[in-house]
Amino acid sequence: MLIGIKDLLKLVKEKKLVENLSERELKNPEGSGFDLRMGEVYELEGYGYLGLEERETPKSTLVAKFDAKKITSYIFEPGKYYLIKTIETVNLPIDLAGIIFPRTTLFRSGLALFNGIVNTGYQGELTFGLCNLGKSNIKVDMGARVVHITFHEVLGEGSQYRGQWQGGRVTTERREKQV
Numbered sequence: 001m002l003i004g005i006k007d008l009l010k011l012v013k014e015k016k017l018v019e020n021l022s023e024r025e026l027k028n029p030e031g032s033g034f035d036l037r038m039g040e041v042y043e044l045e046g047y048g049y050l051g052l053e054e055r056e057t058p059k060s061t062l063v064a065k066f067d068a069k070k071i072t073s074y075i076f077e078p079g080k081y082y083l084i085k086t087i088e089t090v091n092l093p094i095d096l097a098g099i100i101f102p103r104t105t106l107f108r109s110g111l112a113l114f115n116g117i118v119n120t121g122y123q124g125e126l127t128f129g130l131c132n133l134g135k136s137n138i139k140v141d142m143g144a145r146v147v148h149i150t151f152h153e154v155l156g157e158g159s160q161y162r163g164q165w166q167g168g169r170v171t172t173e174r175r176e177k178q179v
Contacts, residue, residue: 036126042171044081
């Protein structure tokens with residue numbers, strides 16, 4: 001069941017469901033969830049590996065970071081793949097999962113978002129893939145709203161997320177065993 005906005009705001013206040021929400025989201029959220037903002041941009045380089053029991057991601061380099069004291073932007077080049085990380089931190093209880101949707105301005109501009117479910121028990125910032133599929137540069141302000149998250153009740157029993165991405169880690173440091 002999709003959780004309504006009044007209940008979400010209560011969970012934010014009482015349980016810190018989402019931390020660092022913008023004033024807009026705290027006072028006048030739209031729809032059935034919250035818009036989350038772009039806080040960091042990473043470029044990837046090098047080798048990646050996904051095996052049966054091990055994995056290694058390409059190396060990431062932080063190329064842009066949100067600064068609340070000044071407006072800065074990042075230009076996404078055509079054909080390039082990036083990772084972006086939210087300003088906000090989520091703290092999901094065992095009975096809620098999050099589903100991420102791109103804001104429509106992203107795909108109307110030629111930017112494709114690559115995202116997944118936010119599992120029960122996950123805590124941390126969220127990281128997504130972003131690719132400029134268009135033929136022109138796309139400029140996005142750091143702190144701009146880029147995704148919409150909705151929260152859904154898990155019927156029955158959920159399980160605690162125990163993956164290695166807990167806490168908002170962006171990439172691996174080296175090859176590692178998967179949990």
